[in-house]
Amino acid sequence: MIGDGLRRSLSTEGYAVDWVRDGEGAEAALRAGGHALVLLDLGLPDADGLNLLRSARMVGNDVAVLILTARDGLDSRVAGLDLGADDYLVKPFETRELLARMRAVLRRRAGRASARLITADTELDMESHALTHAGATAVLSAREYALMHALMERPGRILSRAEIEERIYGWGEEVESNAVDALILSIRRKVGKGVILNLRGAGWMVAKP
Amino acid sequence: MSGASLRRTALGWMTALLAGIGIAAMLAAYLLARGEAADFLDGQLRQVALNAGPGLVDGRSAAQAPPAADEDPEDQIAVTIWQDGRILRNDPGVDMRRPERLGYAEAVMGGETWRTYTRAAGPVTVRVAQRDVVRSEFARNAALGAVTPLLLLVPLSWLVVGWAMNRVLGRLDVLVGDLAGRSVSATTPLPTQDVPVEVAPLVGAMNGLIGRLQAALDAQRRFVADAAHELRTPLAAMQAQLDVLPASDMSGSRDALAEGLRRASRLVDQLLRLARLDGQEGAAERLDLAAVLIDCVGDHAVLAQAKEIDLGVAITASATLHAPADEIRTLIATLLDNALRYTPAGGEVEVSLGREAGMPVLAVHDTGCGLPPGSEARLFDRFYRAAPPDIEGTGLGLAIARHIAERHGLGLTVENRRDGRRGVLARIVLPA
Numbered sequence: 001m002i003g004d005g006l007r008r009s010l011s012t013e014g015y016a017v018d019w020v021r022d023g024e025g026a027e028a029a030l031r032a033g034g035h036a037l038v039l040l041d042l043g044l045p046d047a048d049g050l051n052l053l054r055s056a057r058m059v060g061n062d063v064a065v066l067i068l069t070a071r072d073g074l075d076s077r078v079a080g081l082d083l084g085a086d087d088y089l090v091k092p093f094e095t096r097e098l099l100a101r102m103r104a105v106l107r108r109r110a111g112r113a114s115a116r117l118i119t120a121d122t123e124l125d126m127e128s129h130a131l132t133h134a135g136a137t138a139v140l141s142a143r144e145y146a147l148m149h150a151l152m153e154r155p156g157r158i159l160s161r162a163e164i165e166e167r168i169y170g171w172g173e174e175v176e177s178n179a180v181d182a183l184i185l186s187i188r189r190k191v192g193k194g195v196i197l198n199l200r201g202a203g204w205m206v207a208k209p
Numbered sequence: 210m211s212g213a214s215l216r217r218t219a220l221g222w223m224t225a226l227l228a229g230i231g232i233a234a235m236l237a238a239y240l241l242a243r244g245e246a247a248d249f250l251d252g253q254l255r256q257v258a259l260n261a262g263p264g265l266v267d268g269r270s271a272a273q274a275p276p277a278a279d280e281d282p283e284d285q286i287a288v289t290i291w292q293d294g295r296i297l298r299n300d301p302g303v304d305m306r307r308p309e310r311l312g313y314a315e316a317v318m319g320g321e322t323w324r325t326y327t328r329a330a331g332p333v334t335v336r337v338a339q340r341d342v343v344r345s346e347f348a349r350n351a352a353l354g355a356v357t358p359l360l361l362l363v364p365l366s367w368l369v370v371g372w373a374m375n376r377v378l379g380r381l382d383v384l385v386g387d388l389a390g391r392s393v394s395a396t397t398p399l400p401t402q403d404v405p406v407e408v409a410p411l412v413g414a415m416n417g418l419i420g421r422l423q424a425a426l427d428a429q430r431r432f433v434a435d436a437a438h439e440l441r442t443p444l445a446a447m448q449a450q451l452d453v454l455p456a457s458d459m460s461g462s463r464d465a466l467a468e469g470l471r472r473a474s475r476l477v478d479q480l481l482r483l484a485r486l487d488g489q490e491g492a493a494e495r496l497d498l499a500a501v502l503i504d505c506v507g508d509h510a511v512l513a514q515a516k517e518i519d520l521g522v523a524i525t526a527s528a529t530l531h532a533p534a535d536e537i538r539t540l541i542a543t544l545l546d547n548a549l550r551y552t553p554a555g556g557e558v559e560v561s562l563g564r565e566a567g568m569p570v571l572a573v574h575d576t577g578c579g580l581p582p583g584s585e586a587r588l589f590d591r592f593y594r595a596a597p598p599d600i601e602g603t604g605l606g607l608a609i610a611r612h613i614a615e616r617h618g619l620g621l622t623v624e625n626r627r628d629g630r631r632g633v634l635a636r637i638v639l640p641a
Contacts, residue, residue: 070441201523202522205507205510
């Protein structure tokens with residue numbers, strides 16, 4: 001039932017879907033190759049999905065893999081990622097989230113080549129210093145870029161004012177008292193308020209993918 | 210109701226035994242002494258009779274001699290001498306009639322029972338008599354002598370038995386303390402060393418019970434965990450199907466369905482978390498509470514922004530804690546989650562880590578609807594919900610939070626704010 005629903009959703013989104021329902025079929029499909037992304041349900045009827053992933057990686061298959069599972073214990077999550085899965089989604093999930101994660105995985109895969117930092121709805125191009133958020137794109141100044149880069153290196157992590165100042169000012173440089181607020185204001189003006197989240201008293205962050 | 214006291218039972222039996230032995234010893238001593246005394250006194254009577262003759266008559270009668278001060282007149286021997294049928298001498302208290310038979314005899318004279326010995330030598334007949342009372346007294350004294358030390362033993366035995374019992378039972382106190390101080394989830398067996406051999410089977414049986422109980426609890430926990438896991442796949446399938454429904458179609462029922470699915474998924478998540486908490490404790494590590502708090506706040510930033518809630522953090526003290534990180538994160542996340550959930554859009558949630566009376570305190574203030582009066586007592590019960598029914602929730606969050614807090618010795622309280630503003634204040638007090 002999941003497979004059927006997903007196949008229809010993915011087709012609607014414009015993906016071409018090969019749907020196999022057992023370990024044997026999965027192995028054959030992995031061997032055949034040619035896929036941009038594999039959605040691997042660990043609850044296959046006749047095989048352990050993790051073993052399937054392990055053997056695929058061992059023969060050098062580098063296809064992007066997103067694991068779908070009912071098990072969310074830290075150990076199995078770590079095991080999946082250690083085996084070379086790109087991401088991990090615990091059932092049940094909304095198709096919107098799956099699609100977002102698939103996009104993120106694909107972008108990350110592509111981004112490795114083109115040097116981009118990518119979070120849920122934000123991309124920072126490290127060469128052109130272009131910031132894209134929710135459809136709006138703008139090129140950042142050097143300090144804006146340094147600030148955005150610091151935040152996007154670890155999405156979901158709050159950076160305090162002092163931490164940000166340390167990142168955007170060199171040694172011995174005079175720190176202006178409200179420089180951080182001014183930079184954030186100007187970044188928000190360029191691509192939208194939601195690009196940087198403010199936690200009063202703690203600092204700023206960007207949302208996790 | 211508990212059974213008879215071991216100590217009292219042992220004392221009772223000990224006393225009964227000593228009393229039994231005492232009575233037996235008394236009887237035996239009495240009978241033996243009576244026999245001995247009879248032989249001895251008979252010999253004495255005979256000796257007196259052999260030595261007494263007409264010569265005794267010349268002397269003063271024994272009756273006329275003044276009795277010695279410590280001499281009981283009853284102890285005195287009465288000697289009667291006849292010669293040719295005529296009485297030569299007689300002591301008071303006995304008949305003057307000459308007995309027919311020679312040798313030993315019992316006779317009642319003057320209302321008392323006497324033991325007599327009669328000897329005839331030619332024309333002279335001598336009868337020596339002694340009161341029977343003397344013999345009984347002799348035996349009684351012997352019996353008393355035998356029973357006295359045993360009677361003294363009774364209180365002594367109480368002391369000794371009481372002391373010994375206290376010692377033995379004192380060793381059980383350790384066991385009692387261990388049992389009383391045990392948490393429901395403790396799985397270690399009770400120690401069997403230092404337990405008296407007789408009590409060891411009881412302790413063994415208790416350990417067996419603890420083991421079986423633990424197995425039952427484990428099975429229960431595994432069942433909940435497995436059930437929750439198994440529910441996830443069908444829920445995911447329903448979600449996948451729901452997501453391919455065209456959004457325009459019957460959008461009211463579609464939204465209701467989506468909402469129901471979200472609730473079911475959340476419930477499954479929390480059931481799993483609870484089942485996991487009931488099991489083995491995770492690996493504890495040294496945590497910087499401020500860092501964990503900042504992380505948790507970061508996790509909730511998107512939610513806060515989506516609801517336009519002003520989420521503020523004030524860290525004025527540092528605190529460390531030795532506990533599994535994911536449990537403490539769950540605890541803080543639950544409080545944050547509740548605060549954001551029940552605070553309406555545009556509200557304010559204030560998270561702080563400070564120090565009160567020397568103890569680190571983590572507090573979450575919200576500007577939500579507050580707790581209805583009377584809900585405090587049930588707030589931490591599983592599936593209890595104090596909040597208005599139109600706000601989604603499983604009723605498991607605070608049950609999970611309290612579980613974690615208790616496990617790590619943290620004081621968790623949730624109450625209405627007391628600073629005049631509407632809303633809830635949740636506090637975690639760390640041990641100093």
